[in-house]
Amino acid sequence: MKIVSRIINTAIVIAILLTLISAIGSAITKEPILLSVIRSNSMYPVWERGDMVIVENMKENKSIEIGDIVFFKSKEGSLATKGWIAHRVLAGNATEGYTTKGDANDYTDQELGGDGPIQREWITGRALTIGGKPIVIPKLGYLSLWMEKYQKNPYILPIFAVILAVIIGLGEIKSGQKRKKKNKGLELQLIYIAAGLTISVIMGSTMIASGQRLTIDYEVSDTSQGVLMGSVVGILMVGDEITRPLSELNNGGVFKLIGTITTNDEQIQVSHTKIPLAKGDQIETTFTVKAEKPGKYVSSIQVGLFYPFLPSSFIYFLAQKSYWLALAVVSLLPGLPLMLYPFIDGKMRRKMMSVLRKKKNKLISSLPF
Template sequence: MKVLSKILNVILVFLVLCTLIAAVGSAITKKPVLLTVIRSNSMYPVWERGDMVIIDNLHQDEHIYKGDIVFFKAEKGSLASKGWIAHRVVSGNAKEGFITKGDANKFSDQDSNSTDSIEQKWIAGRAMKIGENPIVLKKIGYLSLWMEKYQSNPFLLPSFALILGIIIAIGELRPGQKRKKQRNGMELQLIYFIGGFSISIIVGGTMISSGNTLKQTYEVSEQSQGVIMGSDVGMLKVGDTVSRPLSEIKNEGIFPLIGVITTNDKQIKLSHKKLTILKGQQIDTTYTVTAESPGKYKSTIKVGIFYPLLPSSFIYFLAKKSYWLALVIVSIVPGLPLMIYPFIDRKMRRRTFNVLRKKKRKLQRIFQS
């Protein structure tokens, strides 16, 4: 029974970590990563709304076969407004495009929506299979679907993280024989670390999804002016100045947020670099390009939204060095107390080091033999 309990604990931890990785990966890449929640019944009976599916993410040159269930987001046509779709490939190829259809639908996507075939570059991945059957985790995605209704509130996920921390703390403070038994091994220490790590991942993922990145390509010429396809700035003559809207930053939560805007281009001046966004406040930001040196430029403007877990000046200092450095450090703050607690508590610290020493000696004996 004890072995079964440990196996179940490992499986639970694995699922939680995979879900967190998938959530953060999706927020960063803006496409499904590792796992995704099904939002419709168009592929019934393969899966249903609320199921979670494991994704095999694809490279652009990987072959896609007839019968594969692919995850795609159309960039044009009537399907472009429907977000990510998971349907089966019924015909087509990478050169001419693919015809897709939901198993529960009577017609293909192209017949029923009068849309173009699906281009390979729109496809992020396909359903991972065991044999001929996709790997489906039944109904465990309903929590995610429910939380999506409230995703505009930036404090929802950190609130869940705080609840997780309180549950762990209550478990530690609860007296009794059960708690003593847990302390015999590393289970409680791992619970603390995983709990703290989960809090940090959740907070970091929320901040990533709230931020925005603008990539701007433009050219500076000594004599010419003009339009460049896909560029808001175009071609500027030396000495020209052009201002453009950047982002609307708003706070729909109940506590202040910290906004930080950085760029790698010295010719771009920002209307705001560091700002505090109060409850219900909306701030419109802009950027100005002053053409100084001839050449072609590929610039990045990063708009970061951070929870006020550190002083705003320190967050801005970190973000100027690297947005990701600032994100990691701010994300670690709420989870750090739980992660380091096993090393602060004297009895737990001694027990942790004893277990680690035993594991080290065991590994040494294995390698020596």
């Protein structure tokens, strides 16, 4: 029974870790990474709503075959409003585009919405298969779907994480009282560290999901103005100044949030840099390009929302250095007490050092030299 219990626990931990890695990766890249949650029954019976599918990354040099189930996000037409779609390729090629269809649908995507073929650059992933059948994890995605209902409230996941950590801690303390003194493992210490890491990872993933990174393409010319395909700024003359909408920041939670906006371009100024957001606050932000130096520019603007575990000025200072530095520091803080507790508590620390010394000595004695 103990072996079965360990196998089940290990499987649960692996599933949770994969889900977290997938969620964080998808939040960073804004596309399906490793795993994707299925949100509709359009591919039934291959999979159905609530399942999770393993996704193979499809770089542009990889070929797509007829019959592949691909993940794509249309940039035009009625499909552009539907987000990421996973449908089967029925016809087409990389040059002219592809005709796609959900197995449970009566018509192709092109017939349903009157859209054109799916372009190769819109496709970022393909369902990983074994023996021609996609690898599907049934129902694992329902937790993500449930959490999505509450993503407008940035405190749901952190509160859930804290409650989970408290339950784990209380359960371990209770069981630890019954544990015999001869037990010399590191189970309790590892549980504290794992619980702290879990809180930090969940905090970080929710902040990543609420953040936004925008790429601004534009050109500064000495001689003329003009339109630049795909750019909201276009071609400016030296001395021109143009303002565009950036992002809407809102706090649908109960507690205060801290927003930061940073950019790597000295010619771009933003309307807000550090923004305290109280409950219900909603702020429209803009950016202004002041054309000073001729050239072509591909600049980035990073919008971040952080929990107020540090002063807003310090969070903004970190965000100016690197958004990821600020994210790591703010995410780490709520889980740090649990992670440090095994090192602070004298009894735990001595036990841990004793076990580590014994393992080191055992390893040294097993070496052939």
